[in-house]
Amino acid sequence: MRNQPKTILHKQIPATLGLLVFFFSIGTLLWLSANTVIFGTKAAAGSIPKNMQITNITNTGFTVTYTTDEAVIGSLAYGSDTTMGHIVFDDRDGKTGKPEPYTVHHITVSQLTPSTAYFFGIASGDTTVLNNNVPFTATTAATLTTQSQNEQTVSGKVVLDTGALPTEGIVYVATDDSQTLSTLLSPDGSYSLSLANLRSRDLTAFVNLTPQTVLHVTIVTSSLQSNATVLTGQSNSIPVITLGKNYDFTLSTTPLSASSASTSAQPGGFTIPVDTTHVTSPEILAPAPQQKLQDPQPMFKGKTLPNESVQITIQSQQEIQTTIQSDANGNWQFRPPVQLAPGQHTITIVSKDINGVLQTVSQNFTVYASGSQFTEPSISPSPTATPSATPFVVPTLVPTATPTIPATPSATPTSTIQPAISPTVVASITAIPTTEPTLPKTGSNALVLGIFGSLSAIGIGAALFFLTAL
Secondary structure: OOOOOOOHHHHHHHHHHHHHHHHHHHHHHHHHHHHHHHHHHHHHHOOOOEEEEEEOOOOOOEEEEEEEEEEEOEEEEEEOOOOOOEEEEOOOHHHHOOOOOEEEEEEEEOOOOOOOEEEEEEEEOOEEEEEOOEOEEEEOOOOOOOOOOOOOEEEEEEEOOOOOOOOOOEEEEEOOOEOOEEEEOOOOOEEEEEOOOOEEOOOOOEOOOOOOOEEEEEEEOOOOEEEEEEEHHHHHHOOOEEOOOOEEOOOOOOEOOOOOOOEEEOOOOOEEEOOOOOOOOOEEEEOOOOEEEOOOOOOEEEEOOOOOEEEEEEEOOOOEEEEEEOOOOOEEEEOOOOOOOOEEEEEEEEEEOOOOOEEEEEEEEEEOOOOOOOOOOOOOOOOOOOOOOOOEOOOOOOOOOOOOOOOOOOOOOEOOOOOOOOOOOOOOOOOOOOOOOEOOOHHHHHHHHHHHHHHHHHHHHHHHHHHHHO
């Protein structure tokens, strides 16, 4: 039987179909190219968490705080294993019944088991944040048999320099040797934070407060920060704080300045001088070159230009990187959020000189193992007790995925975290490393798959067109 000749209709339908596939694939490729860039970069930029900290650690819970440049919905996925099967939203969402977008985020996890490590990840807007592709960890404290004797409350009010009230804010409170507590500002700019749950830095005991105990108060919004020093006896009614200004209420109710900040109060009421002279290039003042330290979490200090950023890198088993800002006098200080391993270390800072040129300064120092013979004093205000050898599960944005666990475990895991650095010389509220968190690269993966699929479809469409045209 002879083959029937192909009609025009037989040729045109496949050819038309090939053209449709061809042009549809071109359009899909262009759309994916444009929109994947938007999804992968622009949408995530304002939702990246900054200044993440873990506060309010008790035997049954903890709080995660951070800020974002844009108002986004924030939540935590958490659990006792890496599946993180539980979800919790911002503390304010429990009052409204639905998640709301914020620029400051205060998320509390409760009803947990004492002395237990928990894994968590942050969902910030459309961005999922992990710690170098693995979950963050936080460890609850042990249950204490003693009762807290602290009945003090830290309370006051915050205003903007225009006299208006801030719409959002977080208040952090700590002593030189304690953990950090936090609370949200109220809509009227006021705050009130009980010190009943204030524990030592290693979480093994309640802090014994006296009227002369120095408290360090830090108040932050997404763009402003204030630091204040106050005695516990003054904490129940702190004078009004103007955001963006720093105070030492142990001396005066006026904001600190180059002239009024010449001294800073210490516990007990005496004062020490503060260097108010400016430098022309960045310096590391502590530790001294080749200094030997017993404190595994020393306070690093130095000077640079006033109100200038300082990039800090500490070479250790866990490399620590962060960026802080010097105060109005050019002073900066930073305490690492984790214990440094025994041995030699290097601290490197990068900051601008008076000519606006970035300068790099490095200093070597040695940390002695706990219990070893030591004669030189430590450079940072630390507890007088012998440093503990218990393991540290570190709930911070440290650059490595897994914290170092000492060889001899203890029944009580400990955790250290402090809020942002205070500009006064006595402050122990220190910055945590601000290494940019890991963001899933879903946008770039979608672009690659989209381009591959579209190019394949283009080839199929072109083949159909040319084959049927013959």
